[in-house]
Amino acid sequence: MASFMRPAPRTTSSSIRRRSVHRRSWRALRSVRSRCGCGRACAMKIIGVKVLEFRRRLDGRSWNPAFRWHERRAPLLILETDSGLSGVGEAWSQQPRIAFVLDYLARRCAPALLGRDPLLRMPISSQLESVSAGATEPWVAAAAESAIDIALWDLAAQAAGQPLWRALGGSTGRAAVYASGGLYRDGSSVNDLAHEFEADVEQGFTAVKMKLGALPLEADLERTRTVRDAVGDEVTLWVDAVNQLIRASAPAWCAALARVGVAAVQAPLPFDDIS
Structure with a gap:
């Protein structure tokens, strides 16, 4: 999660606002292992979806061509599975309109994700496209789906027992940064x-x-x-x-x-x- 890579002064747990959708009864279902010992990932089910908002107060003296930075906000997503694994994703958003992404993730995407196998990314993507008509603006659905895609890849890597860079096809654990x-x-x-x-x-x-x-x-x-x-x-x-x-x-x-x-x-x- 890029938002947490650097220390955030005065950032506490109160900075994270939660919007969660759960089917807690699903936790009683037979737990399907993420790895069965055969060296390949096995089926899982998504049993919890947490939509979080990260906030960090800034001094308001810095600005870009679009707005002044009084606050850094980011939509975060956590997908919980019956195997005990959790995948984390972050969505881009227009800063003044972040509520659109948070609401779309919680109201439209979370119900569509519950009960799905997170390792089957393409069927999930197809289902999300079917609900995208409910987005307030076209960019909102794309932003939300990016957070979901990141979280699904996080789960896929964990289920395969691999670092994320390897699950994505990388040959080394190093990446160019700027x-x-x-x-x-x-x-x-x-x-x-x-x-x-x-x-x-x-x-x-x-x-x-x-x-x-x-x-x-x-x-x-x-x-x-x-x-x-x-x-x-x-x-x-x-x-x-x-x-x-x-x-x-x-x-x-x-x-x-x-x-x-x-x-x-x-x-x-x-x-x-x-x-």
Whole structure:
């Protein structure tokens, strides 16, 4: 769960709000082992679905092109099985509209998951598609289903007695990572921005990502050049426009960013602009 990888100051159990759906009587059913000793995963049943909301208060001084960070919120999902295994997933969400994802997981997805074999991911995916019409907005169903998919893979790896990276087809237990930051921040200068990414490189990161799209092109290009100069040519630089560019001007932004050494632009256009 990415939300818990770093210490969260003043975060306590009260930060987690629960919405649970259970059929406790199912716990009396014959328990089916996740592993039967034959070296392969065996059938299980989902007997509990917990929908949780993670919250962490922030100082509100940092912001991206879409909103100011007063609070970090994330929808979390726990699938409990009759074998004793639990799978955990996290969903992306528009921060101000996280309630849509939480309600959809609890009201639409949880009843569809109870009693299912979590190792049969494709039938579950098909069933979830059949209830997606009840989503408040199209992105809500996709966000919820991503949390379920993560939790199902977590269970599949545990049931097979494998680390997740191996269950997903990886050949080693190592994965490339990058440092994500470069938010706009009240009272900060481009020099502060440079120092932020210099510290990331000193920690060993070979790729970094920064936010842009809240300022005019020339102003954001100055920020981008500053970061490129700070990290050096050997470090991969990406930018995240948080869906704030428009079709008419996006090509000019991308061309200008490429000239200052940006390798890729994440989310340049609105996420539902797929035509």
